[in-house]
Amino acid sequence: MTELAASLSAAMPKLRGKLAAEQSLAESLWFRVGGKAEALFQPVDEDDLAYFLSRLPSEVPYVVIGLGSNVLVRDGGIPGVTIRLGKPFATIAPGRDATIWAGAGAADKRVALEAMEAGIGGFAFFAGIPGAIGGALAMNAGANGTETSQRVVEVFGFDRSGDAVTLSNAEMGYSYRHSAAPTGVIFTSVLMQGERRERETIKAEIDAVVAHREATQPTKSRTGGSTFKNPPGHTAWKLVDEAGCRGLQIGGAQVSVLHTNFLLNVGGATAADIEALGEEVRRRVRETSGVELEWEIKRIGVD
Ligand SMILES: Cc1cc2nc3c(=O)[nH]c(=O)nc-3n(C[C@H](O)[C@H](O)[C@H](O)COP(=O)(O)OP(=O)(O)OC[C@H]3O[C@@H](n4cnc5c(N)ncnc54)[C@H](O)[C@@H]3O)c2cc1C
Incomplete structure (x- = not known):
């Protein structure tokens, strides 16, 4: 382990997630380029993430990455900690009144498909965006005339101190491909609002989104x-x-x-x-x- 990963491990005896030194990232990024993460942390759940953040020295920088479909990691790598929310954060739960709760690690496309199965419209645009929900929240991802911000009710996450935060749609400070959410907040899940629609209608929308994309991108x-x-x-x-x-x-x-x-x-x-x-x-x-x-x-x- 490098000094950083080893010293963090020593300071966090109750950490359950994987903390690894000098991890190559390129193979999990869309561009397939870039240097290593000095330390890569993959939490097993929200408590693990909160514990990690609460013990992380304030001088150690961190970045969070999702599916790496909108990032270019430079060749010298990422100093400090890179945090990746994977499968443990990928739950999707359609709710009553055409709402969808989704973890930040859930792939956008899966959200579109699960919404379709539940007869919830308004998420077909996610079918063509190859990121995960955390990235969609950060980037205000959008396509086919719809942006993530139009669906967000509340976003849940953790700040640099490891305290839980809930941000309303207004507090996410959305504009075109941008969120002005407070710096350092890691989004872990979101509650979104769609509308009741026939499954077949949604399926046709998704098919059109995917066909158009394959023809033009x-x-x-x-x-x-x-x-x-x-x-x-x-x-x-x-x-x-x-x-x-x-x-x-x-x-x-x-x-x-x-x-x-x-x-x-x-x-x-x-x-x-x-x-x-x-x-x-x-x-x-x-x-x-x-x-x-x-x-x-x-x-x-x-x-
Ligand atoms: C072929 C292709 C087509 C695309 N088409 C579209 C499109 O139509 N519309 C569109 O909007 N985008 C599009 N994109 C870009 C990209 O898919 C989106 O921006 C997507 O939302 C990024 O998600 P990600 O999980 O890959 O995030 P990443 O690329 O890993 O990260 C992007 C940013 O989000 C931040 N972030 C990620 N997760 C979190 C989190 N949990 N908490 C806080 N911040 C976080 C990262 O720090 C980074 O700043 C496309 C990309 C590709 C490769």
């Missing part, structure tokens, strides 16, 4: 989804295309030919290649249109 590639937010009044992919960046390549990183707001690892890319390509695209778009593109993908860790 490189869904089976090593990518991080939409790279840049759509600037007000513009569409990011169009600006990138007009700047002549379709197919542009740096090392093993390429601007997708199918969807120009997607960057791909076409083989052997480093995180530095992908970030450099993104910055080159931003530069060319600035030059041709005067528009400043803002990264949607979260770049974390060190070079």
